[in-house]
Amino acid sequence: MEQTIFSMSERVIVCSVHGKQTERGVFSKWFGCPVCNEDRLAAEEREAFEQAKLDNIKSAGIPSLYDNSSLKSWNITDERQQRILMRAMEYAKTIGDLPAAPNLVLSGTTGTGKTHIAASVLRMAARQSARKRLLSCQYVTGAQIMAEIRASWDVKTRSKHEAEILRHYGNVKVLVIDEIGVSDRINGSQDIWSTIFDMRYREKLPTIITTNLDKAQLQHHLGDRAYDRLMERCVWANCAWQSYRQFCADVEEL
Numbered sequence: 001m002e003q004t005i006f007s008m009s010e011r012v013i014v015c016s017v018h019g020k021q022t023e024r025g026v027f028s029k030w031f032g033c034p035v036c037n038e039d040r041l042a043a044e045e046r047e048a049f050e051q052a053k054l055d056n057i058k059s060a061g062i063p064s065l066y067d068n069s070s071l072k073s074w075n076i077t078d079e080r081q082q083r084i085l086m087r088a089m090e091y092a093k094t095i096g097d098l099p100a101a102p103n104l105v106l107s108g109t110t111g112t113g114k115t116h117i118a119a120s121v122l123r124m125a126a127r128q129s130a131r132k133r134l135l136s137c138q139y140v141t142g143a144q145i146m147a148e149i150r151a152s153w154d155v156k157t158r159s160k161h162e163a164e165i166l167r168h169y170g171n172v173k174v175l176v177i178d179e180i181g182v183s184d185r186i187n188g189s190q191d192i193w194s195t196i197f198d199m200r201y202r203e204k205l206p207t208i209i210t211t212n213l214d215k216a217q218l219q220h221h222l223g224d225r226a227y228d229r230l231m232e233r234c235v236w237a238n239c240a241w242q243s244y245r246q247f248c249a250d251v252e253e254l
């Protein structure tokens with residue numbers, strides 16, 4: 001096999017930023033200051049990684065209502081929120097680390113900011129990387145999962161097989177399941193919850209859920225197998241304060 005050997009030439013240049021440097025070239029093409037080149041490459045890599053983080057956040061599917069929600073934008077309206085907020089902050093910061101983060105349950109009445117917290121934590125997770133790879137993150141509601149599963153039962157129209165859907169939710173690195181207990185009961189739904197939570201449990205993948213249900217109601221809704229796995233390692237936050245929607249409500253009564 002024929003081999004072409006390129007001979008590299010070198011010459012000394014004075015870079016306006018880095019001073020005296022050895023520039024390399026091949027034939028009559030010179031590559032410029034090596035330190036400038038390295039800096040440019042590093043900046044391009046940083047930019048590409050920032051873009052990848054933004055893409056990762058976008059693909060997580062967080063509803064646009066929560067585009068500006070963050071743990072920092074939270075207004076403390078009740079003293080019990082302080083502790084939950086601090087814990088959520090710590091939780092989000094360490095979610096990509098090992099040992100794997102526990103599950104996070106945000107339980108409480110409507111309008112108390114559960115989705116706001118879940119979306120904020122997920123966005124922080126989507127910016128993080130574990131072993132140099134961004135974590136795959138997804139937001140979904142319980143009702144969406146069940147609607148997808150139900151659609152998979154019609155063999156003529158389905159775009160995905162049930163097993164494929166279960167595998168997907170079982171494998172996403174950080175999963176938010178919003179509104180468990182709202183329009184998410186279908187035939188065999190406890191088996192579906194059991195499969196998803198079991199896959200996540202085996203792989204030690206953290207799941208963040210929000211629900212209006214209390215512990216007993218959640219256990220009854222998910223079934224013992226799913227509930228048991230969810231609760232083995234779990235941070236349970238009781239969001240038991242007034243609805244923020246009503247706190248800010250602007251109702252014109254006539």
Ligand SMILES: Nc1ncnc2c1ncn2[C@@H]1O[C@H](COP(=O)(O)OP(=O)(O)OP(=O)(O)O)[C@@H](O)[C@H]1O
Nearest residue numbers: 069073074075109110111112113114115116244245
């Ligand atoms: N303490 C807070 N500071 C700032 N914004 C808040 C706070 N609590 C809630 N919000 C905002 O109020 C709205 C309602 O909150 P959110 O949707 O998170 O409630 P929720 O607990 O998920 O209610 P539901 O159970 O009905 O789904 C959102 O726009 C959210 O960003």
Ligand SMILES: [Mg+2]
Nearest residue numbers: 114115178210
């Ligand atoms: Mg909500």
Ligand SMILES: [Zn+2]
Nearest residue numbers: 015018033036
């Ligand atoms: Zn230079």
